Amino acid sequence: MRTExxxxxxxxxxxxxxxSGLGLLSATQPWFxxxxxxxxxxxxxxxxxxxxxxxxxxxxxxxxxxxTAALAIAGPAFRMVLSVLGVLIGVSIVYSALSxxxxxxxxxxxxxxxxxxxxxxxxxxxxxxxTTTEFWPWFAVVGGVIVALxxxxxxxxxxxxxxxxxxxxxxxxxxxxxxxxxxxxxLAGDDHDEPALAGDAADAGDEGDDDEARAxxxxxxxxxxxxxxxxxxxxxxxxxxxxxxxxx
Numbered sequence: 001m002r003t004e005x006x007x008x009x010x011x012x013x014x015x016x017x018x019x020s021g022l023g024l025l026s027a028t029q030p031w032f033x034x035x036x037x038x039x040x041x042x043x044x045x046x047x048x049x050x051x052x053x054x055x056x057x058x059x060x061x062x063x064x065x066x067x068t069a070a071l072a073i074a075g076p077a078f079r080m081v082l083s084v085l086g087v088l089i090g091v092s093i094v095y096s097a098l099s100x101x102x103x104x105x106x107x108x109x110x111x112x113x114x115x116x117x118x119x120x121x122x123x124x125x126x127x128x129x130x131t132t133t134e135f136w137p138w139f140a141v142v143g144g145v146i147v148a149l150x151x152x153x154x155x156x157x158x159x160x161x162x163x164x165x166x167x168x169x170x171x172x173x174x175x176x177x178x179x180x181x182x183x184x185x186x187l188a189g190d191d192h193d194e195p196a197l198a199g200d201a202a203d204a205g206d207e208g209d210d211d212e213a214r215a216x217x218x219x220x221x222x223x224x225x226x227x228x229x230x231x232x233x234x235x236x237x238x239x240x241x242x243x244x245x246x247x248x
Contacts, residue, residue: 008153009161013068015150016086020064022143023093026050027057029136032104035129036116046115048108050136054096057140064089064147076159083154090148097140104131 027050034046051058067089071082100107105125113119118127 005157005160008157012150012153012157013072015146015153016064016068016071019090019093019143019146019148019150020061020068022146023057023061023064023140026097026136026140026143027054027061029134029139031100031134031137032108033132033134034108034112035131036112036127037129046108046112048111050140052111053100053104053107053137054140056096057093060089060093060096061143064093071154076161079158079161080155083151083158086151086154087148088151090144090146090151093144093147094141095144097137097144101133101137101141104133 029050030047031050031053032048034048036044036046064086067082067086071079071086074082105128106121109121109124112124112127116127118124
């Protein structure tokens, strides 16, 4: 069961990446080719890219990619919020593309005005001879649908997803890899054992005192330096001060 939940999680995240990637790719490609009449020697075709026809598409697609990364490491409660946000992003991508397909001239009016200098919706409609729609807007629609479906799948299965990797969790562990709870429990156990340890230390101190008394009685204590040794050391220091070699 855990393997199945992990597979569902990865497939959902992959769907979000694919859908957002399709929207982002579509925004960089030409959507429309507009044939305009001869106006001030500006006759010919005007090509309009998706980023100009649907300016919000690029931002929505990037938001979908960022959402994927956040959803991969989020906790259970935050995953639900992100999943709902994913559905909204997918629906917004679809709406952005379909609204442009419904009225291409209104979406590309700014590009035609920049190319010809003619402004006004009525003037632009008289100026345009034909409009050719490429297949790239439909890529954006498909991408938005995939993102929305992935968000719905995340809402349904989000509680069954495995948790994020331990690298994204705050851990307070000891050098031996124990968790904070284990370390606290062991410290609590040590507190209960403290009186016994104190008693052991006292016993060890008594035994040490007995050993020292026994050694003193047997004459095993180290002898202190004699007065002769101290005088010899002083004489050697004086000879060094005078520049004489005391080892001669």
